[in-house]
Amino acid sequence: MSTVSLDAIRKTRLVDLTPAEAFERFTAGIGSWWPAATHSYGGDAVTAVVLEPRVGGRLYEVTPEGERDWGRVLAWEPPGRLVLDWQIGEAAGTEVEVRFAPDGTGTRVDLEHSGFGETDPRERYESGWDVVLTPFVERAG
Amino acid sequence: MQTYHQLDALGDPTRRLVFEQLRAGPLAVGQLAERLPVSRPAVSQHLRVLKLAGLVGDVHAGTRRLYHVDPAGLESARAYFDRFWDDALDRFASEAGKEPG
Numbered sequence: 271m272s273t274v275s276l277d278a279i280r281k282t283r284l285v286d287l288t289p290a291e292a293f294e295r296f297t298a299g300i301g302s303w304w305p306a307a308t309h310s311y312g313g314d315a316v317t318a319v320v321l322e323p324r325v326g327g328r329l330y331e332v333t334p335e336g337e338r339d340w341g342r343v344l345a346w347e348p349p350g351r352l353v354l355d356w357q358i359g360e361a362a363g364t365e366v367e368v369r370f371a372p373d374g375t376g377t378r379v380d381l382e383h384s385g386f387g388e389t390d391p392r393e394r395y396e397s398g399w400d401v402v403l404t405p406f407v408e409r410a411g
Numbered sequence: 412m413q414t415y416h417q418l419d420a421l422g423d424p425t426r427r428l429v430f431e432q433l434r435a436g437p438l439a440v441g442q443l444a445e446r447l448p449v450s451r452p453a454v455s456q457h458l459r460v461l462k463l464a465g466l467v468g469d470v471h472a473g474t475r476r477l478y479h480v481d482p483a484g485l486e487s488a489r490a491y492f493d494r495f496w497d498d499a500l501d502r503f504a505s506e507a508g509k510e511p512g
Binding site: 276279281283284285286287292295296302303304305308309357359360361362363379381383386387 | 427430431434466480482484485486487488489491492493495496497498499500501502503504506507508
């Protein structure tokens with residue numbers, strides 16, 4: 271069993287907006303910039319992408335067939351920070367944090383997507399081996 | 412860039428729950444069924460789909476079979492979202508200079 275290093279994904283972009291404007295554009299304005307044709311379930315059928323502005327709020331896409339969730343808001347701290355529980359594909363159960371900080375006359379946007387593999391698989395096997403060995407020991411005794 | 416369909420073995424909410432349980436460590440079918448509001452046969456069915464999708468692997472452990480998250484599946488998910496966020500944030504940055512519309 272080899273060790274798997276699954277570091278968090280980290281991305282940074284600089285934008286020519288204040289942090290408050292960048293936060294607003296990223297969240298309330300998500301439908302205007304999100305590349306839904308490629309980054310969605312519905313592709314070209316997506317008519318809207320919505321992020322509900324509160325802790326517990328949903329991030330979802332809308333198509334003529336209905337709505338489909340992408341995630342849920344875990345932290346809502348305008349204008350500095352947003353955290354989402356990410357529910358898409360193999361990344362279900364991972365976490366996306368976006369931070370907005372002043373940088374010169376603009377804003378630095380830092381995104382971190384974490385939780386892909388939070389432990390070394392060998393550690394998982396350690397607890398797994400307890401499961402295996404306990405009945406073995408019970409039976410042997 | 413593919414849409415989410417193609418990595419949609421986890422589109423089913425119950426299947427997602429099964430997968431999320433396994434993130435914490437390997438479990439047998441019975442243990443999963445105890446933790447979730449689902450029958451053993453249903454858990455087995457979800458595990459089959461997850462295994463076919465390369466998300467979950469299994470090992471024999473005496474008379475039992477333990478299921479675990481497949482690290483290769485996690486790596487491909489991480490690689491996918493690495494590109495995903497580059498594309499999405501490039502779009503955000505290029506739209507950020509424009510008037511809201």
